[in-house]
Amino acid sequence: MSGNAKLRRLVMFQAVLLVVLMLALSNAPVGDAIWLNVPPTGTKCVSEEIQSNVVVLSDYVVVSDDHGHVPTISAKVTSPYGNNLHHKENVTHGQFAFTTQEAGNYLACFWTDSHTRGAGEVSVNIEWKTGIAAKDWESVARKEKIEGVELELRKLEGAVEAIHENLLYLRDREAEMRMTSENTNARVAWFSIMSLGICIVVSGSQIWYLKRYFQKKKLI
Numbered sequence: 001m002s003g004n005a006k007l008r009r010l011v012m013f014q015a016v017l018l019v020v021l022m023l024a025l026s027n028a029p030v031g032d033a034i035w036l037n038v039p040p041t042g043t044k045c046v047s048e049e050i051q052s053n054v055v056v057l058s059d060y061v062v063v064s065d066d067h068g069h070v071p072t073i074s075a076k077v078t079s080p081y082g083n084n085l086h087h088k089e090n091v092t093h094g095q096f097a098f099t100t101q102e103a104g105n106y107l108a109c110f111w112t113d114s115h116t117r118g119a120g121e122v123s124v125n126i127e128w129k130t131g132i133a134a135k136d137w138e139s140v141a142r143k144e145k146i147e148g149v150e151l152e153l154r155k156l157e158g159a160v161e162a163i164h165e166n167l168l169y170l171r172d173r174e175a176e177m178r179m180t181s182e183n184t185n186a187r188v189a190w191f192s193i194m195s196l197g198i199c200i201v202v203s204g205s206q207i208w209y210l211k212r213y214f215q216k217k218k219l220i
Contacts, residue, residue: 014193034126038073038110045109050130051169052103057134060110063123071112071122080104091115095135104168132162 038044050056064070070092077086077096080103086096090113100106112122135158 035123043111
């Protein structure tokens with residue numbers, strides 16, 4: 001009887017844990033909604049540090065109270081190495097999607113077009129999704145014929161994989177930063193030793209020169 005009670009408690013605990021995880025996943029944000037006020041002159045940019053082999057999907061749209069005349073903007077997205085990933089001009093909305101090839105800061109910049117610069121600031125709404133948030137789960141559900149709890153479990157599995165990959169990326173970045181710090185400290189130490197050696201040699205040379213000088217003048 002005691003074994004059955006323990007088994008029931010274990011099953012109840014697993015069920016509660018599953019429900020909590022599903023609720024946490026369903027309440028988690030699926031993307032970042034960003035509002036930008038683009039100035040009449042100049043450029044407004046947003047950036048995000050993303051690891052390699054990550055899907056990025058974003059939609060942007062100009063929001064204007066004057067529906068008769070919506071100002072146009074230009075948009076440009078570049079990779080950490082300066083590669084052009086998206087470039088549009090004279091648009092009121094747009095979309096870009098790509099898979100990152102290198103890790104680093106991906107930059108999205110927006111500016112107003114010349115014929116709309118007299119209208120003041122332009123509000124732009126950006127929906128930025130990366131990784132698991134950019135995946136089309138409706139297509140996955142239709143393709144694999146899954147729904148309900150099974151679909152939520154697939155989402156949870158994807159979220160766990162994304163977290164694991166992010167942790168591996170952070171570990172690699174931490175190792176790179178530690179190696180850079182150690183190399184910098186070693187260079188600083190060698191530079192300090194060389195500086196001290198040069199100071200000792202210069203001081204000895206000055207003492208020797210002054211001693212020779214005073215001996216020639218017969219002051220010592």
